[in-house]
Amino acid sequence: MDFNMKKLASDAGIFFTRAVQFTEEKFGQAEKTELDAHFENLLARADSTKNWTEKILRQTEVLLQPNPSARVEEFLYEKLDRKVPSRVTNGELLAQYMAEAASELGPTTPYGKTLIKVAEAEKRLGAAEREFIHTASINFLTPLRNFLEGDWKTISKERRLLQNRRLDLDACKARLKKAKAAEAKATCEGDTVPDFQETRPRNYILSASASALWNDEVDKAEQELRVAQTEFDRQAEVTRLLLEGISSTHVNHLRCLHEFVESQTTYYAQCYRHMLDLQKQLGSSSLSTACRAWTLTGSSARGATRRARSRSPTWNCSAKQPPPQLPPAPVLAPGRRGRVRPATCLLVTPLPGVGRPARSVHAPGRPAVRGPGG
Numbered sequence: 620m621d622f623n624m625k626k627l628a629s630d631a632g633i634f635f636t637r638a639v640q641f642t643e644e645k646f647g648q649a650e651k652t653e654l655d656a657h658f659e660n661l662l663a664r665a666d667s668t669k670n671w672t673e674k675i676l677r678q679t680e681v682l683l684q685p686n687p688s689a690r691v692e693e694f695l696y697e698k699l700d701r702k703v704p705s706r707v708t709n710g711e712l713l714a715q716y717m718a719e720a721a722s723e724l725g726p727t728t729p730y731g732k733t734l735i736k737v738a739e740a741e742k743r744l745g746a747a748e749r750e751f752i753h754t755a756s757i758n759f760l761t762p763l764r765n766f767l768e769g770d771w772k773t774i775s776k777e778r779r780l781l782q783n784r785r786l787d788l789d790a791c792k793a794r795l796k797k798a799k800a801a802e803a804k805a806t807c808e809g810d811t812v813p814d815f816q817e818t819r820p821r822n823y824i825l826s827a828s829a830s831a832l833w834n835d836e837v838d839k840a841e842q843e844l845r846v847a848q849t850e851f852d853r854q855a856e857v858t859r860l861l862l863e864g865i866s867s868t869h870v871n872h873l874r875c876l877h878e879f880v881e882s883q884t885t886y887y888a889q890c891y892r893h894m895l896d897l898q899k900q901l902g903s904s905s906l907s908t909a910c911r912a913w914t915l916t917g918s919s920a921r922g923a924t925r926r927a928r929s930r931s932p933t934w935n936c937s938a939k940q941p942p943p944q945l946p947p948a949p950v951l952a953p954g955r956r957g958r959v960r961p962a963t964c965l966l967v968t969p970l971p972g973v974g975r976p977a978r979s980v981h982a983p984g985r986p987a988v989r990g991p992g993g
Contacts, residue, residue: 640793652785653754658855662778669771672872679879683752683760687822710745710751714738733901740897745888751886759879766868770861774945777858784851791847795840802837847920896942 642647654662684690689706696703707715717738721731 714742
């Protein structure tokens, strides 16, 4: 228990010394040991590698699994060291819905047959997507995740240890500087010949003993400085070796990136093949031919209608003008007993200068009633 208390007190003293040194450096009241330019470049390169690796990893996970809830579930399974359950892809789910729709709407109908064919193609696409996700996760995501959770944690730990060693070294330098200043002051006071009429001999003896004490303090500070410098140099070398290992990390990530591109190329080639086969199957069916014939017939009819309207002298389709309205039907006069005689025939005659026919109504025993201009 006594040993633990001593260690705890020693650790608390070291932590307090580091905190004081760090605060004084922030306020510009203490000197800071600067690292060389090459070491600073290695630190910046490592930080940049870590940041971009995190972004690439996160966005690749979004590409492979767009559903955020599914990503959280997979993350929890990985943290709990449990196997991630197999999940149905969107293509496979669409294939299932199409197959069920075909069985319910009639698998022998043209629509049902086409649904079955498309469902089979979507199922193959879903299987290809599953294989691509599995391959990309193993060959690309796993190395990136291992770097962030393994190598980078080791580098961060050594960097924090190097920071502590630097604070200890700068604190020892500041302590030695203060001890030398106090020793010089005590030495100057001890070299002065005292006047025993104005100064007591006891004060002179105390000044001499203080000078000796400051000499011991300077020797102790120099010894602590040598130890701190040795520990700092050793830790700097360890950290430098780890930072230089970032180059091998880049080589490993480059190889993984090539594998990811290869798996993605294979996936899209499979998708293209499956869709090309489906297109050939649908193109060779009689239903597709009938649909194309119906589409061409409808297009021809619409084109003929547009051409007929364009020949009209009173209606310009390009000017977006409404078509001319027919004149209102004439009102028949009541008969002898106040009743309107029913029309027996309907004659259509063209209006002059319009190009559209006008209606005329003939009643029994009466002349034909024509529209304006008839």
